[in-house]
Amino acid sequence: MIPYAELQTTSNFSFLKGASHPEELTARAAELGHAAIAITDRNTLAGVVRAHLAARETGIRLIVGARLDFTDAASLLCLPTDHAAYSRLSRLITLGRRRAPKGDCHLSLEDFLRSQQGQIAIALPPDDPDPERPPDFLIRLAGAMGDRCYLALRNPLRGGDAKRIALLAALAAKTGLKTVATNDVHYHHPARRDLQDTLTAIGHRCTVERAGYRLFANAERHLKPADEMAALFPHHPEALARTVEIADRCRFSLDALVYEYPDDEAPPGISPQEHLTRLTRDGAAVRYPDGIPEKVRAQLDHELRLIGELAYANYFLTVHDIVQYARGQGILCQGRGSAANSAVCYCLGITAVDPARMDLLFERFISAERGEPPDIDVDFEHERREEVIQYIYEKYGRERAGLAATVIHYRGRSAMREVARAMGLSRDVEDTLSGTAVIKRLSKTKDFSLAEAGLDDRDPRVAHTVRLAREISGFPRHLSQHVGGFVITRKRLDDLVPIANAAMEDRTTIEWDKDDLDALGILKIDVLALGMLSCIRKAFGLLRRHHRRDVDLATVPAEDPAVYDMLCQADSVGVFQVESRAQMTMLPRLKPRNFYDLVIEVAIVRPGPIQGDMVHPYLRRRNGEEEITFPSEALRKVLGKTYGVPLFQEQAMKIAIVAAGFTPAEADGLRRAMATFRRMGTIHQYRDKMIRGMIQRGYDAGFAERCFKQIEGFGDYGFPESHAASFALLVYVSSWLKRHYPAIFACALLNSQPMGFYAPAQIVRDAREHGVEVYPPDVNYSRWDCTIEAAADGADALRLGLRQIKGFGEELAGQLVTAREAGNGRPFFDAEDFARRSALPQGALRRLAEADAFGSMKLTRRQVLWAMQRINPDQMPLFAAAGEGIVEPAVDLPLMAPGEEISHDYRTIRLSLKAHPLGLLRNEMTEARAVPAKQLSEMETGAAVSIAGLVITRQRPDTASGVIFATLEDETGIANVIIWPGIFERYRKETLASKLLLVRGELQREGIVIHVIARHLVDMTPKLYALADAPRGGELQPNYPSRDFQ
């Protein structure tokens, strides 16, 4: 057999050019028995880690390289021979990418020649070679690189090839280059030609039909067996032999990359381990002023020893530094992730979950045998995370720190849309094809009937579209930035991986995503944003100011029964995580009584346990309705804490190891396959292996199936126990604030919007239900933020801020407050006084007037507007000179009806403190037989019931197979409605477009959880508009916000 290695391959990481995954290319090359394969994407190394892993699996040698496209010369393939050359290539690409806008790379031949040491260059052939006039490009390359420079020969079968190859050989001889054969591979198999054509058309934003000569004429750009390659170059066997010669010269492998933690923290002369130990001891003394409990001391020793053995000290020190910085700036943060649930992290202040308070196993994070790097994610206040990010860039420099990439893939809808466009389908066919219904069915069934979806199945373009969209699904589309995963290195990061500009200003990202980093053992620190932290920090601030009470995440009084009482009643509006509709129905069933119950509460309402059908068994066992059994003794250890039901991600992984006989590395592979299974479809091997393994070991097939389903559900959204623990702390802290300081909690929530599940209207309503007095925005009292005032009885009252007024800006609010304070506390006494002193623009005055913010002056909206309308800003001086009051005849404006008042409140501040619209419509609702929401609790399961309310949320969770959950609100409370898919199809318009919805159906209750199962829906929205007395569709329409399908 003739030895051959393909050295020119374009994978789909050359976006819209290559039509195969790097994994497919390497696997196919291995199958063909090639000596090696080079992946040479265009000015990028983005696909090489995947290729590397696949090559390791199939045993073929991978040559890492890139095709360099220059701004001033023909292209060449650059193949580094050793580690140093690889670093030079990586830096070269960084240089080109940092110069160019995102997605581009500007390199000149000169740049390359400065980095050519240790590289092998294969010049790509000119279209019309002329040995008499060799291009300057080749002469320069040959001069600089000598025997490391080659000229590629290609036989694309496009006519005149023999002649062209002969000319190229002559050209090579003339310039002193050696020839080498390549096939300019764009896909691993000829069957991908259709897809490659389609990608080309997408890239040129035209249809395949019109792409013309931009398409390749034939399907030859695939990996070919060596003998076929030999047949293409009958007169140049040496060009084939040189592929192997080059492969032998390129000795670099990604395995040689060694990641080193940054070592900036430990002072000179002190080892990082010593420094970490010292910081931990200092921290422990602060955390445990009454002396460190014995259990914790032992745990610390144990952890520090493990950290020492695995040399992770620098990692912990780096995280500590970032957290320290945030703390210094007053930015609230909290760590989570497997390594975060350690006593060391608690003492370092990275986390606030006291290890004495719960019993988490530290080992879980570092299984020494896997050599997996530790994982700590740190959440920061969402409004201030950018400061932390810029601190990291500042401290380590752009060449040592970069954000990880996220590969954006073609998915159902985007795949369908772009393929449909390339196939030249009309817009409405495209819409139908990319509609949810079709996409869903496509993903579920293999045999999909086009006619069923109302498509013309005789149009071959439709069939092509469906087929190609399936193939393109999972293809990378572009690189984006990871939400906050930083890679920081001791030496230069761009020696490791190219760094490029992100779309966002001031951000730079590397070319690899988190799976790539994991695979190479490169550490990443996740710097994430969390709205609830902003809210909690603001609440702590208010607590200090108004109650002189100083607490932080770790010192909020623990295990307060009043807090759990509240949660058991599902009284959780605004609380972190457990405020969602699904969580609210879970709380009364799970009845959390301690911190670990909250950890479970957080973890159980997730796709994993739901899809794995683990929720009900857990609840039954917890409530003592089912015997607690373990599938085996071995699993008792794994599942003991959760009554034998796997709920956390690591439990599922552990089952694969303990019960199905996976090695830890395989279990890790399984987890990774889950996260990316849409891309590769390797999941089935794991599935078979796991279920077979479990059955062989005597487990029930159904249990095995459920365990696997659960792992599948974890996918990207898995919740390990430690994550759940950190989140549970925020649940507890926010619940504690809500329980004891409802006004402050609501105030902080409103000041952190947008965040969470509920709109301000619901937050305010909930606060009032908890006895908080809420005052409207008022020009004489409000600031931009909502504030705490003292109510008549001395309790905290909530004053809404000017931020609640739609369309009013923060700067204007500042101007207003300054003007108010400049008057030495003299309140504004009428509209003209206000206008003159605040000097706000006309538009802002109107906004305030429309928002009814003059209540303290006893002025109505209309009176203020009438007055403001007279004040023309252009005429202000004249008007003032004329002696503030040309006395006008008094005018009696029509009074607003209560319905109008409320409608205007909703329009301007999205809520009303005066009344609920349903209160005004109650008579009409009663006529329609709708009962108030409060009465539902007095009714029996199965009762026929009608209920009407403002639609405040609509949700269609992926886990609920098309069921829609809607929440209605009336003047007495909230009602949960379930709309089954059949009913939804019949009442699409009512479900989706109603602001005020009447639901007739059947009551269903489970404990204190009550649902109305919809049978019949009526859109009552016109009643709302009648209340507003405003023209439909006009500017004056009230705004009843609802949060839909988040």
Added chain:
Amino acid sequence: MPALRDRAFALVIERRSRAVLFATNAAAERAGLSPGMPLADARAILPGVTIEPARMNADAMMLEKIRAWCGRYSPWTATGDASDEKGQEEDEPQQALEGPGGGGLWLDATGCAHLFGGEEAMLADLIGRVNRLGFAARAAMAETKGAAWALARYGGTDETGWTVAPPGTVHAALSPLPTAALRLSPATVAQLHAVGLRAIGDLLPLPRASLATRYGAALIERLDAALGNIFEPVSPTAPEQPLFVRLSFAEPIGNPDDIAAALDRLLTLLCRKMAERAVGARGLIFTLYRTDGTTEHRTAGTARPVRDPAALARLFADRLDDIDPGFGIEDATLFAHRTDTLGAAQTGLAGPDAARDFDALIDRLVNRFGAENVLRPRLTESHLPERAGTFAPVTAKPDNADAPDPAAPRPVRLLRPPEEIETIAAISGLAIAPPAMFRWRRVLHRVVFSEGPERIAPEWWRQKNAGTRDYFQIEDSAGQRFWLFRETTDQPTAPCWYVHGLFA
């Protein structure tokens, strides 16, 4: 489009880079769609809704046609008065057409109504006819322009679709109408609404000065105009004269030369008229009126607008001979029924323009053989040789420039379809080789030289089961050069060979 009447149908425009509904039909409104709604929402509510892009120009042109047609009722007609539309946001879908004056027509019915049997009869007739044309319409007649506008749009609706406000009733008729009926900007209407002033009647008792300082003098003007306190005339649109010329003869003519001379005379007159309007003829109708009242037509069309009498005369040149003059022709007319803009022409210094001569030739050919029968070859981008060249009607506007030449050489003559040949000695080993000998059209050719293969794959998006072709240029012992190809399909049958072209 009657088919659309029963289906939910909506017109869509782009507003702030978002597709929103511009107009909806009754079926769509019943389903819950309304103008201004984002298209995405509309689709969620009614996935089956039929949509079309709204075309403002077409709407405006249609309105203009209806205006011209209204000339039957009054000599003074106009479309929406431009002065009414000041300060409007153009992207408000509702306002673009239905806004103040936008979608409406003005007729000054003074002294006209009695011709139709009175004001009411006139409106009934008008609305009836417009309805029969397929449009929904409303009309109102009143003493003032403003009142008519308000009543037509906001007045009480009854079955008839029209109202007449008898003299002296304007005040009462307008009072209950919303302030928008005063042709105010939406912003002003909103401001008035905000302080609770909703009906025109609400404004009447208020101090005029207070209103004017707040909402501008325009409000007071509109109010006065509607109530008849000030006079507001209709500015009519001058009717456009058709490009039509006529020649009457003192004595009936019949001699073909006389007819040709008459045509020349008419063409000269017509071209002068067209020059004034900077247009050229694309279609002409030449009509001859015989003394017995019968007529005879000759039509002609051109590829480009033309205004040269001689060139136009040539289009009719061979087609006047067969005219039967009967007892003589007393009148001749020439009507340019299709025209296009044509600027003033500059003649070249170097004498006759070759391109123009060519255009003239094409026009003559087209008039002789019909537009669809005169074709010109075009290159299109396709790797498949038989698809790389097509013919298109010469008059069709090329939508893009010709494609570039294919990279590989192509034969001078392409056989359509390729002709199958018998081959002797086929492929050996992996390498694809041309036959040593082949028989084509019963003659045996011995291959002495070959070049190839050039592999061309089928266009998978339009061809099913087509094979991949390997092309060879070959030369036979007689020095003749052929383009052969071998087609390989997925089928297990042996590949076939074809001759596809001949080189010079």
